[in-house]
Amino acid sequence: MEATNQNSLYKRLGETKGISAIVDDIIEAHMNNPAIKARFLPLKDNSEHFAVTRQHLINFIITGSGGPQNYTGKNMTDAHRGMNINEKEYMHAIDDIMNTLEKHQVDEQSKKDVLAIVYSLKDTMIGV
Template identity: 40%
Template sequence: MDTSLFERLGGEQGIRNIANDVVDLHRVNPVISARFAQSDVSALKESVATFFIAGSGGPQVYTGPDMRSAHQSMNIADNEYMAAVDDVMQALSNNGIGDAEKAEVLYIFYNLRPDVVGV
């Protein structure tokens, strides 16, 4: 049996560490930091963690808005989306995640792009 992406990302605690890093990186990324300036950091980290946990095959159910609804009317540009994805890739690297797992996560974000950019 194949090991789930959830398990390969370190399970719940590993993904929470990655999510925390993602949010911290977003908040200092000059391309997108303004979008996070007024965010409730704790709530954002929790939302990112539960989204990653559910999306990677973990036991938790994501109950937040779908990607299109969450980003509606934000008019996110391609360069902003790529900056966010770069932050995710950096967070994965910072947490010792391997190339195969990074490729899977990148593929997921590639598929989410139409629901985020320009909506």
């Protein structure tokens, strides 16, 4: 296993523990956001699906931020296929992510790095 860079986004987000806490708060924010909560509230009704989805998101962020975890879930297009997410919903999700990073006192450069990653995935999520 390759050593993780001390300045990697993974390290700056608090490694697995920090990323897990951030993911939990992002999910909570999505479930409370009137513009997108209808897409997330059904997860509460299926605890097994919720746990799998949560872990995939954690692993996805760990892998994408330079951490040691291997993401084995679907690619973003397949994960969002059939959802027909629109631009407005996407922007609400980004706002939730950025507000959560602020809540966790993530530094400005790391927030910019996360935002760049999220925007790079935009076309794989909207309208698929």
